[in-house]
Amino acid sequence: MAFVELSGVTKSFHKGATTITPLDDVSLTIEQGEFFVLLGPSGSGKTTLLHLLAGIDPPDRGQVVVGGKDIATLRAGPLADWRAEHVGYVFQQHHLVPVLTAWENVELPLFLFPLSTAERTKRVGFALRAVGLDDRADHYPRQLSGGQEQRVAIARAIVADPPLLLADEPTGNLDHDSAQSVLDLLARLHHERGKTIVMVTHDPNAAARGTRMVHLDKGRLHEEARR
């Protein structure tokens, strides 16, 4: 079943007289439960594509349908609510809130739902255990290593149990071991929890974890492999 459907999507940026078109009439279907890997040179538009899927940037043309909903037609408020419920986003840089502890950062998305304190505590604990950081709950981001911060960011992305996970080079800034543990975690979320994952990466080793690889270059998508 198609979970994500892009049809005829174009997105360009204008800088002075020059126009960059990272996505040029792109169509793409991602099935539910797919571990989709997006490859491409720097500046090719991978992050831009994730932004469109998350509904934080609208396309210039075309449709973005996620879970049967054309998100480009939603107004800002309902779109935010939709995001809270459906999308977990792992940023290229982790982007944790510096004044909140690991625990509080992970708890942040849950405040958007009518949950009891006990339920929130249960879910945050679960997410932090999933990323193996329950012993670092009280640490502030500055007291964590880069890999740990990225894992907290993943915990934050999965805590509300969204069906779609978007991960923008989640291992880009990590050493080999940290990268492996983050990839293991994503693979587990895919296998055990049936999440649909869209991961951007430059790393062939990371890409190998996916079920499907697509290359983005000069505004076009090229299918590379499918398992």
Add this chain to the structure above:
Amino acid sequence: MNLRGSFRLMRRNLARRPARTVLTVAGVAAAIALFVLVESLAAGLDRAVSGSESARTLVVYQKNRYCPQTSFLSQSEAVRIAKIDGVESVLPVKVFLSNCRTSLDTVAFHGVPADLLFDARRIDLIAGDRATFLQRGDAALVGEAFAQRRGLDVGDAFRFNRIEVQVAGIFRSPEPIEENLIVTHLELLQRSGAVNKLGTVTEFEVKISDPARGRAIAAEIDALLATSAAATDTRAKAAFLESATADLREILRFGRLFGICCVAAVLALVANTVAMAVRERIGELAVMRTLGWRDGRLMRLLLAESCALALLGGALGTAAAWITITTTRLTLGVEGVLVGFALSPRLVATAGAVALLAGLLAAALPAWKATRAPIPAALRGA
């Protein structure tokens, strides 16, 4: 929305740069304190001239006196004034002021014939009794405001320069300015003055039955006394209070303007601080928006942060003004008219509203901009 979550975020954000937060709060506090002091003095002034009896009271002074203490009228003229048609009562008053220029913390004695006092003025004793006052030549009745200011109680002695009185009672009055007075026996004040002024008083307080005839009666009094030892200048008490406090009003007008400028300056300060704080967090706000926080919710969070700062500052400023007013118990005296600071609950509410408005105004634009900025661009800046 989960209030606890918002509240925690707010607290953490304010604690993020403690020095900046403290300075902002201090700035707001200073401005609000100034605002409250100026406004409560203005309110005190309004209260001072608001006496209900001032329309049907005339005040007779020596002409061309430049201070109450340089007015000397022969006490015996009271009898002649009392005979004028329309005059109900005449109260000769000897005034002693600690300072007759405009000054803070003025002490004012009124010496009056004890037998006339209670008919001429409304004295509502809240402590002590009339009999003790009448019996002792050095007894005094002290206005409630003054008693509070100086911590005086019945039985206490109060001394100023060569004048010493025993407090026999504490009174309230429908005339607010009289609550700042020490009322004692006329002879006591006369004896404390110069020997050659023994038979003199400072002013006559003339009660008339018809306020509309005030001008005519005043003219009649001045005509009657024109040939006596000292020519007089008689005015309605209301007019006298107005003219005595005219300079003060002028200064206050300026002071109020100054207060408003201060509030405006602080508004700019808070606005700048909030703008800075929001700019710093624009990426973080974009992250929260990506997580699904609605723009309106974030906007409310930012407004709440700013308002919390402003309200805290407003509360501290109001408290500082209140402490200043109650501990120093300043009274501004001009020409024997005593003006206290009147800090009413309404003024406190106004100060709170001013602070709140400043907080809202300061944050409105930065918060609006931050929550309307495109998320991708804001993330890039993070």
